[in-house]
Amino acid sequence: MTSKGKTRRMVSVGLCAAAVAAVLAAPAQAAQQRSGNAAGGDAAGRDAAGGDAAGSKGPSWSLKNTGADVRFRGLAAVSRKVAWVAGSKGTVLRTADGGRSWRNVSPPGAGELEFRDVEAFDSRRAVVLAIGEGEASRVFRTDDGGASWTESFRNTDPKAFYDCLTFFDSRHGLAMSDPVDGAYRILSTGDGGKSWKVLPNAGMPAALPGEAAFAASGQCLVSSGPKDVWLATGGGATARVLHSADRGLNWTVAESTIPAGDPARGVFALAFRDRAHGIAVGGDYRGDQASPLAGAVSSDGGRNWQQSKTPPPAYRSGVAWLPHSRSGALAVGPTGTDLTLDGGRSWRTVDTGSFDTVDCTPDFGCWASGEKGRVARLEF
Template sequence: MAAAACGAALAVLTALPAQAHTPGPAVPHWDLKDTGAPAVRFRGLAAVDRATAWVAGTQGTVLRTADGGASWRNVSPPGAADLQFRDIEAFDARRAVVLAIGEGEASRVYRTEDGGATWTESFRNTDAHAFYDCLAFFDRRHGLAVSDPVDGRFRILSTSDGGRSWKVLPDAGMPAALDGEAGFAASGQCLVASGARDVWLATGGAARARVLHSSDRGLTWTATDAPIPAGDPARGVFALAFRDRVHGLAVGGDYRADQPSPQTAATTGDAGRTWRAAATPPPAYRSGVAWLPHSRTAALAVGPTGTDLTTDAGRTWRTVDPGSYDTVDCAPDLGCWAAGEQGRVARLEN
């Protein structure tokens, strides 16, 4: 579907009533794509455009499509079957950086420049206390990765050459972590960037959920409480999305299926200095969130129990699909993708 047609489809989606059952125009929906990987859970997702997307997940698996999901190529790094990939950032159809999570040497970064035909391991963590969760890039050269606190502070890894090499940044500008505070490697969205220098970090697990913000590519940070329940290792802010340097969304809750998540979303209009709880949040835990391209008010949130839509910049949400997804990403050409358990990958269709 051309970008113009997809734009019309998104317009229909944002205008859709909460309970629409009457016959009418086709309603945009997630169209599942057969990845051929039913045993893999994909928590890493990078939408390049409507034709091209990368997914990364368990069993060291990386897949890439260049035909809108009609076929998928297994481009997993060799020797990575024991790794868990939780985040992937793609610059185009050929260049991507993928993060494996875990304690000590299980946390690694790989980079490809040929569509996954070959990979180079560009970072392997050697600190037994570090556990990397997420990646984010400002542009094709500058990016960061974040580890759970080491010696009482979140650790930030930096690259200035597109992920070919990495260095640990000094932590003098990082506020002290709260007792039990950590990031969630649930969707590759616990660390997100917007513009050339701004980056935000979502946390949970402590008495309070917080969002940390840096405006100098990770050298100095400020921390703000978020109105999403915490107080337990399973609760907090799981994902962030910023449509510019000022307007952002946060989603999360309690990832345990048998636990309620009464307040799962929040918004900011001041770059994260303050956060306001959604008036009508998603009904359950959500692990991923993305703004719809070229929209100031529409976004999607996903989780194991469904997809929710907001058309008022995060103040109210309504469920539009019951399928299970862990992460969501949208490309500038209006290509929106979602991925999750049992090899599930879908593209938004009309």
């Protein structure tokens, strides 16, 4: 590509990112104006199927009919057209036409398994993780769009419970288990998930009493770049974020500002747009419990965390940076979707539909999934 062509492409991407941020902000700003004029009005907006309450024109979640009623906590967005979801009852679905149709590509005989994470490289290659104690934790891989699957890992340690997957590229990836004998256990693959090995735990800090990760959205283990990976925790006295700069061999640990001290509280999801800038969301997943400090940000690779000045108003289980944006991100949970335009320091609710996880792609394909077969794509 010529330098002039590169410049045009960079300008185009920058303008698109700016436009996305601007129109995403519009519904929330209009809702704020409306709430100031009409006491008791719904400032957050209607459910995804109905658009925003203020009637302003802007992007909103467009629900896609999956034909399923299971809970999809696993989501892998490949593009605006291609996405994979994985959930309860061993269910895996794939779309290649932007959600107009979905193909059930569930692994045969997996009906008793709970899929909580899926990592997809394209429309044909994907890896899914089933969670649970002992042999309930398994990894499956497909190279043909889900027409066939190979079970590449089955946990045989009754003390292990795997929660999340992440991949650095199409070959190198990790999976993590809750603490075994006082330390988190890490699996590694160098062939795209065809085979796995347990990494030595000499470089893993000791887990806190009662500490674990949350298999709520496939985002308790996330990576950025070729070697950096972060692990989110809760349940212990403090909610922590562990970081490795060498693909899981050695780890450092930092306390987040999100409250823990209870098995239901902690950091549920992380998103890093590069090896320095990260967002953490979480809270207390119990619906009758408040989550007043559900967001935090880091600008130094997770070594330090600062509490969001205006955090999400409730528990959030998923988070994703907006494409080509240095400051825009979405957070989702059972009570709604929140938007930040300042890198996670302040959030505003833009939708009240229920979702568990969210994922975005460079071609501005943002997807969300959750309970009762709900899957949506952000439409502009």
